[in-house]
Amino acid sequence: MNELLDYFKKNIPISLEIENKLKGIIKEKRLIKGETILSDNSVKKEHVFVVSGCLRSFYKTENGKEHTIQFAIKNWWISDYITLYTDNKSVISIESLTHSKVLIIDNSKVEKFYKEFPQFETIQRKNFEKRTAALHKRILSLLALSATEKYNQFIKDYTDFEKIIPNYQIASYLGITPQSLSRIRKERIKT
């Protein structure tokens, strides 16, 4: 909880009133490795803030293949943005890759909160701006880069992640198979 306050305090001062209000709408949750918080076919519209640990959101096809949408560590937000912001029913799951601690906020409460404290809407809007840029970059690399180039960019952009996340999940984020990633890594070591 304090972690989220600190996160906001980087942008704006937080009064005691706001602090209490926030505490009222936040659920704290501890997760063990492998635990799933949001699963496909649910309809929960929730925002998840990572306090500690590492989570991942992914899509699972009928034939069992997983495609990773996002990883999230300390101070990142993660959720099923398709369910959150459209009427589509969920096809996304979110699981914890480590022991972790998260804060969960219901989207309807977030909306009310914005109305009451518009300064948070500004923070969120700016957040979305950064995110949009990042998503555009991701799409560009999916369109333009080879498997090797995508991996190189990944370890450059997400050095922190590379250590915690199993390779087969990195592969599923890059849109390649674990086997291909293994061969790419082998080549890299050579040089």
Added chain:
Amino acid sequence: MNELLDYFKKNIPISLEIENKLKGIIKEKRLIKGETILSDNSVKKEHVFVVSGCLRSFYKTENGKEHTIQFAIKNWWISDYITLYTDNKSVISIESLTHSKVLIIDNSKVEKFYKEFPQFETIQRKNFEKRTAALHKRILSLLALSATEKYNQFIKDYTDFEKIIPNYQIASYLGITPQSLSRIRKERIKT
């Protein structure tokens, strides 16, 4: 200009004061087919609203290949979101695919405008939410679908576009070659 006002009026009432303020920060521009508004290596931080016609944003690699990020028609926003929201220098160009009319707003003015009229920040925030969901969907289809499946989804989701946009640009949006798209289309007609 009135088109943008109508667009906003769908969400909130617009006072004469706001209307005049808006007129003060908007540049109207007419574009001919093939004309480029933002080109790579520029640093302009601008938002573009499409009044009529069709535009496209794309990335061009060193070896001359183009990768389409976005198409935009009437009432859509388009810009170089990477330049707009990060400090990266631009690698994106935006060109007009038809005769078209656009409204251009400088980002610094948009920021001031939000401060003065917070209701617009709400509109924009919601806009971003929808967009985030759409970008996540796009990433999912790039990760999970075959060339044929991506094309099927495209013509389902963007029926309007399919008629105006040349096939080689649709191919560059889907991450496939024009030749492959041609073969996929041939197969489709058969059935």
Added chain:
DNA sequence: CGCGACGTTGATTTGCCTCAACGATTGTGG
């Protein structure tokens, strides 16, 4: 008309996937 842009088609190549097998590591229950 003649040129350039676009789409198509065929032949060939290739990057990556699939299938399969096998260590290494970790966790678990007897």
Added chain:
DNA sequence: CCACAATCGTTGAGGCAAATCAACGTCGCG
């Protein structure tokens, strides 16, 4: 504390979807 299973990464062989290379038809336009 060890046997065993499960998970993960690696490696090899073979296959395939899509890319590449190349040629040609068509259409619109200066």
